Amino acid sequence: MSPASRGASHPLRRTVPAVPACVAGLRADAAGYLAAAGAPPELTEAVRLAVSEAVSNVILHAYPPDDDPGPVHLVVEVSRGTVHVTVADEGRGIAPRFDSPGAGLGLPIIANVATRLELGPAGEAGTELRMSFDGLAA
Amino acid sequence: MSPASRGASHPLRRTVPAVPACVAGLRADAAGYLAAAGAPPELTEAVRLAVSEAVSNVILHAYPPDDDPGPVHLVVEVSRGTVHVTVADEGRGIAPRFDSPGAGLGLPIIANVATRLELGPAGEAGTELRMSFDGLAA
């Protein structure tokens, strides 16, 4: 086992308030973790983009705009050649919204760069988005 | 085992050309299957809406507009209190599209009415959307 893959055996875990300034740090943490795990650049780039979109969705959609921001949770882990990324919130759950500040781009971008995407409820309230990415040499 | 739940043990499978006229028949087939399986009306209604959105997405997005329509595959099955619905195509795969004829409503509506949604590649080409719905008495 190389030092890189040993380093990757502990998941990366972050919980921060969901504000626009947090997006850069979370995607950089995810990219740094994967680089240390020996991921090829295309894979790291796909995860950077997906984390950025998923965290932005939490900031834009999970909590009522006038409330104090709630938390966003990020977990990145590597297992048998696959990168697993989870972005979760404790917000109001997914609903279609005509007044969306986005343009319906986030989820399709994630579906495009990830191998697989899973969306479901998170604990008592909120949304959990799990993404997996193949392409890491085991 | 009631006759209804016996009837539900075989999955419903349909493959038809992805044209607008097919949406009504596929969601009616799904609803009829669930009614026969003894599903409560709210659950049947959620599946009807999700099937309608998922099949519409295949018609709108999976195949290049000028080509002959490709197939849409629908599978509905019931297992241990959960309804599993799969809608798959053999098209170009998910991509974010600014010129989308939709408005980014389909996937969030499905995420809203389903318990869980999973999106990934289907076989050699195309997209597979799996949805699960809790709430069927086992």
Added chain:
Amino acid sequence: MSVPADPQHGVPFGVDVRRDGPVTTVTPEGEVDLATAAELEAAVGEMPSGGRCVVDLRRLAFMDSAGLRAIMRLDLRGREEGWALVVVPGDGMVRRLLEVSRVGDRVTVVDAPEDVE
């Protein structure tokens, strides 16, 4: 939602249109989806500036996002052409869809056509 007795054989789609001076009432029946939403939208036809279009959705057995998009486009047309769109969603799945998508926050929603003004 009024589910037809046999969902395989629902009411076929159709739209009833009544024009009464400045008020047009459009009442679709059956199911609004990708195949039928354009027909609902087209049924509104020419509207006089200052008029009102009441879209009565209470007889629908089903509506999906294709119907939401038709309603949003009609709302936009009304704003541009200077007439008012009023939607009567009933109390079934159509109302829930309008609420969850917040389309109900953007367009005028009433309980019955008589309730306007």
Added chain:
Amino acid sequence: MSVPADPQHGVPFGVDVRRDGPVTTVTPEGEVDLATAAELEAAVGEMPSGGRCVVDLRRLAFMDSAGLRAIMRLDLRGREEGWALVVVPGDGMVRRLLEVSRVGDRVTVVDAPEDVE
């Protein structure tokens, strides 16, 4: 994509703006996301009708859908106000994002700012 040596400490976001008669060249550096896209959009400022705004994205280390939305809004503003938007995406992740989202079909894309006309 030019990944900074240490992704934790990328180049801070900034926008260089040069106005030369009818041509404004806007060159952002760093990463465009929810926190910085508004700054990119605002940097374009007042544009003369008949003018041209070149947005040179080649120095970006990262861009996501917030950047795509900013570009689409600038394109719309240009069409309304009568000036042309030209985007220089480089050959990394920004170009791939423009291509996959088809934003590259809607806005004018060139390989280098000199390539206009």
